[in-house]
Amino acid sequence: MNQYIAVDIGASSGRLILSHIEKGKLNIEEVHRFENGFQKINHHDRWNIDALIREIFIGLEKVKAMGIDKAYLGVDTWAVDYVMVNKERQKIADPISYRDQRTQNSIDQLTSKVSKESIYEKTGIQFLELNTLYQLFAENKKLLKKADKLLFIPDYIGFVLTGKQVTEITNASTTQMLNLRSALFDDELMEIVEVTNDLFAPLTDPGQVLGLIQERWKDQFDLPEITVVTVASHDTASAVVGVPAVTDKNWAYLSSGTWSLIGIESPVPINSHEAFEHNFTNEWGAYGTYRFLKNIMGLWIVQEVKRLSEEDLSFKEMAELADQVPDFQSIIDVNDSRFTNPDNMIEEIQLACTESKQPIPETTGELVNCVYSSLAKNYDLELKNLEQITGNNFQQLHIVGGGSNVRKLNQLTADLTGKEVYAGPSEATAIGNIVVQMIAAKELADITEARKVIRDSFEIERFHSNKTKGV
Structure with missing residues (x-):
C-alpha cells in the first residue's frame, strides 16, 4: 500500500x-x-x-x-x-x-x-x-x-x-x-x-x-x-485540485482560509479588458488549467481579531457569537489595503465603520459578524462579476478549505448568491496535494478519477439559499 x-x-x-x-x-x-x-x-x-x-x-x-x-x-x-x-x-x-x-x-x-x-x-x-x-x-x-x-x-x-x-x-x-x-x-x-x-x-x-x-x-x-x-x-492550486466537483453543472469554487479566492477552472486564460477592469487573475493550475479568480482578503481579518481579543475564544465560539448579532449592520471593504497588516485590526475595523458612519462593532460577536457579512457581500459581488465576464451562470459554488467549516459564513453566502453551496472538504489543500502525488504514482488515473474519490471520501454539507436574507 x-x-x-x-x-x-x-x-x-x-x-x-x-x-x-x-x-x-x-x-x-x-x-x-x-x-x-x-x-x-x-x-x-x-x-x-x-x-x-x-x-x-x-x-x-x-x-x-x-x-x-x-x-x-x-x-x-x-x-x-x-x-x-x-x-x-x-x-x-x-x-x-x-x-x-x-x-x-x-x-x-x-x-x-x-x-x-x-x-x-x-x-x-x-x-x-x-x-x-x-x-x-x-x-x-x-x-x-x-x-x-x-x-x-x-x-x-x-x-x-x-x-x-x-x-x-x-x-x-x-x-x-x-x-x-x-x-x-x-x-x-x-x-x-x-x-x-x-x-x-x-x-x-x-x-x-x-x-x-x-x-x-x-x-x-x-x-x-x-x-x-x-x-x-501554490496552496490555492492544490485546493482547487481538491474541489469535489463531479457533475456536469457549471460550478465555481471558493477557497476559503486566510485568503478567500473565488473563481473557476478554465482551459484557457481570460485576460480581456473586462477581466482587467475587475482585477481578476489568471493563475496557472494543474494539468493545463488556469485558475481564473479574484483574491479577497479572507479570514485573516478574523484571525487578527482573535489574536487581539482579550477573550480566550475558539474560532467556533467566535462564530457562535457572530450568529447572535443581526447580519449586515456594518460592512467594510475587506479588500482595502488598510486591512492587509494594520497595527491593530480591531481598531482598524472600528475606524473604517466610524468613517463610513455605520454602527461601530464593539463586542467579539459584532466584530466577527461585520467581517462575515462583509465577506459574503464581496463573494456575491465577485461571483456576479465572474458570471458577467465569462458569460456563464454558475449553478454550484464549492467552498473548500478551513473556512468551509464556518457554517454562518456559508449560509450568508448561499443567501446572498442564491447558489447551491457545497461546503467541504476542509482539508482540500492537503487532499489536492496528495491526489497529484497519487496520479504521479499511477494509483489514480487523472483528476477526474481523483475528484470522484474525494467526493466519495468526505462529508460535503449543502446550504440552501434563503433569498430574503441580506436583501
Missing part, C-alpha cells in the same frame, strides 16, 4: 498529513502540526524558513515511528514569497513576508515605467502590492546581485530536501512575471526589476518526481525513504 505525505504550510500554521487509499476511499491522518508566522527582523517581517524545515523533519520522524518506511511527499505553501540562494547553494537571508510594508506604492512606481494594461495583457495577473514583481522592484539590489537562484518557498523546501532546484508553474504564475504567450518569465518585466531569466530554476509542471530525500538528512534524522513529488505547490 502506497503512503503519501502532504506538507501543507499556511501563513499561521503547517502540518504533515499522511494518506493512503483504502477500499476506494482516501484515508487521511494529521501526524504533525506546527505554528507559523512572521517576525520583525532588521526592519522587515520575515519567515523563519529554517524552523519550518525542522518541523518537516520532526513530522517525518513521527511517520517513521508509525512503522512507515517508504512514502511519497509533496509540499504546498502560500505564493509570491521567495528565498535567494547564492552560488554556494546557501540562503542569503530569511524570506520577507508578502505582508511587509516594503512594497507600499510599488505598483504606482513600477507602472510609471510600463502600463498596467500592458502588464495585464502579458501576464493576466491581478494587481496586488504583494506580488513578487513588486517585491523584486523593492528588493535590496545588493543582495539581489549576490543571488545565484531565486526559489519560491515550496521550491526552496524541495531544494533543501532533495538538492534539486525547480520553479513550479502554479507558484511561478502568481509572480505577475510569467508571460501567458511564451510561458516564460517576461523579458521586459525582468529588466524593470533588474533580474535575468537565469535567476530562476527551470520551470516544471505539477506531478513531476523531483527526487529522493538527500542521504545527509538521514544521518541527522530517523527518516523513511522519501520520494519528493512536485505538486501544485
Whole structure:
C-alpha cells in the first residue's frame, strides 16, 4: 500500500498529513502540526524558513515511528514569497513576508515605467502590492546581485530536501512575471526589476518526481525513504485540485482560509479588458488549467481579531457569537489595503465603520459578524462579476478549505448568491496535494478519477439559499 505525505504550510500554521487509499476511499491522518508566522527582523517581517524545515523533519520522524518506511511527499505553501540562494547553494537571508510594508506604492512606481494594461495583457495577473514583481522592484539590489537562484518557498523546501532546484508553474504564475504567450518569465518585466531569466530554476509542471530525500538528512534524522513529488505547490492550486466537483453543472469554487479566492477552472486564460477592469487573475493550475479568480482578503481579518481579543475564544465560539448579532449592520471593504497588516485590526475595523458612519462593532460577536457579512457581500459581488465576464451562470459554488467549516459564513453566502453551496472538504489543500502525488504514482488515473474519490471520501454539507436574507 502506497503512503503519501502532504506538507501543507499556511501563513499561521503547517502540518504533515499522511494518506493512503483504502477500499476506494482516501484515508487521511494529521501526524504533525506546527505554528507559523512572521517576525520583525532588521526592519522587515520575515519567515523563519529554517524552523519550518525542522518541523518537516520532526513530522517525518513521527511517520517513521508509525512503522512507515517508504512514502511519497509533496509540499504546498502560500505564493509570491521567495528565498535567494547564492552560488554556494546557501540562503542569503530569511524570506520577507508578502505582508511587509516594503512594497507600499510599488505598483504606482513600477507602472510609471510600463502600463498596467500592458502588464495585464502579458501576464493576466491581478494587481496586488504583494506580488513578487513588486517585491523584486523593492528588493535590496545588493543582495539581489549576490543571488545565484531565486526559489519560491515550496521550491526552496524541495531544494533543501532533495538538492534539486525547480520553479513550479502554479507558484511561478502568481509572480505577475510569467508571460501567458511564451510561458516564460517576461523579458521586459525582468529588466524593470533588474533580474535575468537565469535567476530562476527551470520551470516544471505539477506531478513531476523531483527526487529522493538527500542521504545527509538521514544521518541527522530517523527518516523513511522519501520520494519528493512536485505538486501544485501554490496552496490555492492544490485546493482547487481538491474541489469535489463531479457533475456536469457549471460550478465555481471558493477557497476559503486566510485568503478567500473565488473563481473557476478554465482551459484557457481570460485576460480581456473586462477581466482587467475587475482585477481578476489568471493563475496557472494543474494539468493545463488556469485558475481564473479574484483574491479577497479572507479570514485573516478574523484571525487578527482573535489574536487581539482579550477573550480566550475558539474560532467556533467566535462564530457562535457572530450568529447572535443581526447580519449586515456594518460592512467594510475587506479588500482595502488598510486591512492587509494594520497595527491593530480591531481598531482598524472600528475606524473604517466610524468613517463610513455605520454602527461601530464593539463586542467579539459584532466584530466577527461585520467581517462575515462583509465577506459574503464581496463573494456575491465577485461571483456576479465572474458570471458577467465569462458569460456563464454558475449553478454550484464549492467552498473548500478551513473556512468551509464556518457554517454562518456559508449560509450568508448561499443567501446572498442564491447558489447551491457545497461546503467541504476542509482539508482540500492537503487532499489536492496528495491526489497529484497519487496520479504521479499511477494509483489514480487523472483528476477526474481523483475528484470522484474525494467526493466519495468526505462529508460535503449543502446550504440552501434563503433569498430574503441580506436583501
